[in-house]
Amino acid sequence: MRTSTSRRRRPHIAGGKPVWLFDLDNTLHRASHAIxxxxxxxxxxxxxxxxxxxxxxxxxxxxxxxxxxxxxxxxxxxxxxxxxxxxxxxxHTFPDLGSMIRHERGVARLVAALPGRKIVLTNAPETYARAVLAELRIERLFERVIAIEHMRDRRQWRAKPDHAMLRKAMRDAHVSLNDAILVEDTRSHLKNYRRLGIRTVWITGHLSRKPHADGVPTRLPGTGRPHYVDRSIRSLKSLRPGVRLVRRTERKPGQ
Missing domain, CATH: 1.10.150.450 (DNA polymerase; domain 1)
Structure with a gap:
C-alpha cells in the first residue's frame, strides 16, 4: 500500500520534446489583478x-x-x-496569496495536456514561485523551477532576458535551444531570446493596458504581433496538443 501511495504522489513529469519554458506571472496566472x-x-x-x-x-x-x-x-x-x-x-511574501490569484479555468488540465517537458523560468524568487504553483495545483507538472536565485553566477545577479544566463540554465537542464518554446507575457524577453533560436509564444490574455510590474506598458492597442513572436495567444487553451508552432523565419514569402 505504501508503494502505491508513493507512486501517486510523484510529480507527473513528461519527457521528450518540445521543452516548454513558462514564465510565471501574467502567463500561468493573472498577476496584474492583485499580486x-x-x-x-x-x-x-x-x-x-x-x-x-x-x-x-x-x-x-x-x-x-x-x-x-x-x-x-x-x-x-x-x-x-x-x-x-x-x-x-x-x-514576494503574501499571507493571503490564495485570495489574490486569478487564473484560467482548467489551468492544470491545459498544462498537463501539453506534450514534452515543462520548466518554469521566472525572475521571481523560488519560494514565491512554488507557492503560486501550489495554489494553482500545477507544481507537480514542472520538472524544475528556474527562479532568480538560480540565475546568479559567481560575479553577480542575472535575470531574464540575459543571454548567458539562459544558455547556462538550459545546459544545466540538458535542453537544446532549438527544442525550447518560451511562453511569456513580456515582449522584451521574447525579443531577446528569439535571437537565440528559441520559438516564442506571446500570451496576452492576462495583460492590461496599465503598466507592468516594471512600470512599462505591456499591451498597446493596434500593435499586432511583433516579428519576433512566432505565435500570439490570449489563452493557454490555444496551446492545445496538435496545434503546430512554426518558426516565422521558416515561412515562405507571401505566407
Whole structure:
C-alpha cells in the first residue's frame, strides 16, 4: 500500500520534446489583478526604508532598474548596499496569496495536456514561485523551477532576458535551444531570446493596458504581433496538443 501511495504522489513529469519554458506571472496566472500591485508596493517601501529616499525616488529606481536590467533587484544590488535575499522575501511574501490569484479555468488540465517537458523560468524568487504553483495545483507538472536565485553566477545577479544566463540554465537542464518554446507575457524577453533560436509564444490574455510590474506598458492597442513572436495567444487553451508552432523565419514569402 505504501508503494502505491508513493507512486501517486510523484510529480507527473513528461519527457521528450518540445521543452516548454513558462514564465510565471501574467502567463500561468493573472498577476496584474492583485499580486503585481502588491509586489510594486513592497519593493518601493523596501527601497524607501533601505536607502532612505522618498517615494518618488524609490519608484524611479524600481522602474528604471527594471527597464535597464530586466529586474529591479539587479540594479539595486549593483548600485546600492542592499540585502538581495531580504528584498526578494519582503516583496514576494503574501499571507493571503490564495485570495489574490486569478487564473484560467482548467489551468492544470491545459498544462498537463501539453506534450514534452515543462520548466518554469521566472525572475521571481523560488519560494514565491512554488507557492503560486501550489495554489494553482500545477507544481507537480514542472520538472524544475528556474527562479532568480538560480540565475546568479559567481560575479553577480542575472535575470531574464540575459543571454548567458539562459544558455547556462538550459545546459544545466540538458535542453537544446532549438527544442525550447518560451511562453511569456513580456515582449522584451521574447525579443531577446528569439535571437537565440528559441520559438516564442506571446500570451496576452492576462495583460492590461496599465503598466507592468516594471512600470512599462505591456499591451498597446493596434500593435499586432511583433516579428519576433512566432505565435500570439490570449489563452493557454490555444496551446492545445496538435496545434503546430512554426518558426516565422521558416515561412515562405507571401505566407
Amino acid at each position: 503585481f500591485p502588491a509586489i510594486n508596493h513592497g519593493m518601493t517601501q523596501y527601497i524607501i526604508d533601505a536607502l532612505q529616499v522618498d517615494i518618488e525616488e524609490a519608484n524611479r529606481l524600481r522602474t528604471g532598474y527594471t527597464q535597464r536590467y530586466g529586474a529591479a533587484l539587479l540594479g539595486l544590488t549593483r548600485h546600492h548596499a542592499l540585502d538581495a535575499h531580504d528584498f526578494l522575501k519582503v516583496a
